[in-house]
Amino acid sequence: EEQLVESGGGLVQPGGSLRLSCAASRFTFSFSWMHWVRQAPGKGLVWVSRISGDGSITSYADSVKGRFTVSRDNAKNTLYLQMNSLRAEDTAVYYCAREKEDYSRAFDYWGQGSLVTVSS
Amino acid sequence: QSALTQPASVSGSPGQSITISCTGTSSDVGVYNYVSWYQQHPGKAPKLMIYEVSNRPSGVSNRFSGSKSGNTASLTISGLQAEDEADYYCSSYTRSSPYVFGTGTKVTVL
Numbered sequence A: 001e002e003q004l005v006e007s008g009g010g011l012v013q014p015g016g017s018l019r020l021s022c023a024a025s026r027f028t029f030s031f032s033w034m035h036w037v038r039q040a041p042g043k044g045l046v047w048v049s050r051i052s053g054d055g056s057i058t059s060y061a062d063s064v065k066g067r068f069t070v071s072r073d074n075a076k077n078t079l080y081l082q083m084n085s086l087r088a089e090d091t092a093v094y095y096c097a098r099e100k101e102d103y104s105r106a107f108d109y110w111g112q113g114s115l116v117t118v119s120s
Numbered sequence B: 001q002s003a004l005t006q007p008a009s010v011s012g013s014p015g016q017s018i019t020i021s022c023t024g025t026s027s028d029v030g031v032y033n034y035v036s037w038y039q040q041h042p043g044k045a046p047k048l049m050i051y052e053v054s055n056r057p058s059g060v061s062n063r064f065s066g067s068k069s070g071n072t073a074s075l076t077i078s079g080l081q082a083e084d085e086a087d088y089y090c091s092s093y094t095r096s097s098p099y100v101f102g103t104g105t106k107v108t109v110l
Helices: none
Strands: A003-007 A010-012 A018-025 A034-039 A045-051 A058-060 A068-073 A078-083 A092-099 A107-110 A114-118 B009-012 B018-023 B035-040 B047-050 B064-069 B072-077 B086-093 B099-101 B105-109
Touching: A003 A092, A003 A107, A018 A034, A018 A092, A018 A114, A034 A068, A034 A078, A034 A107, A045 A068, A045 A078, A045 A092, A045 B086, A045 B099, A058 A068, A078 A092, A107 B047, B009 B018, B018 B086, B018 B105, B035 B064, B047 B064, B072 B086
Parallel strands: A010 A114, B009 B105
Antiparallel strands: A003 A018, A018 A078, A034 A045, A034 A092, A045 A058, A068 A078, A092 A107, A092 A114, B018 B072, B035 B047, B035 B086, B064 B072, B086 B099, B086 B105
16 A cells, blocks of 8 residues: 655744655655645644645645745655744644545545644 | 635434535635545544545445535535544635645534
8 A cells, every 4th residue: 555654843943944754655656746734733634735746846835835845856755845934833743645646636645744843 | 725614513323424514615616526525533644535526535435425516515424433433624626725625524423
């Protein structure tokens, strides 16, 4: 079965930076659009960012635009989220997710989540 | 982009059917058939239950079904079971964001 494993979360001070990674296995990573979705403690899911299979197209939620950068290394089957100028409101569990390969705009595989805490 | 509107909670007894609504606008739910539903148990990652309004991924019980009318999509769980107790989120492709999730609904099995 397809697998996604996130890493890189932790505690960071306001204004700081952090990079999340998402290692993919058991599917053709370079064919898949990949997404980041976050969930603040006790709150709902919020879409954050996406990147096309070849990395040429990216999109961001307004709340992170200009601060977060999504990228990928298809040779390493790994997705990244570089988060800069972090704020308290960025505190959340961050999930990477794969978009279904049939272009149905749904997320069929999710990582286990990586907790990012922004606090002084 | 505002979140899609879902009821905060829905409950039912084992064996009953429940329906969760997901209300959007003419820029998301109303114009695209890219509505999906996710189940999330506490401390776990979301799981895809329905995609493209009414399609079930392989392995998802046929007790779960989806539909849409105008700007509102719905998820129906038939024959409610204890294991269905979880949070449920809808999602839609949009003209702007390009994705938006619902506010989430907690399903309680009485």
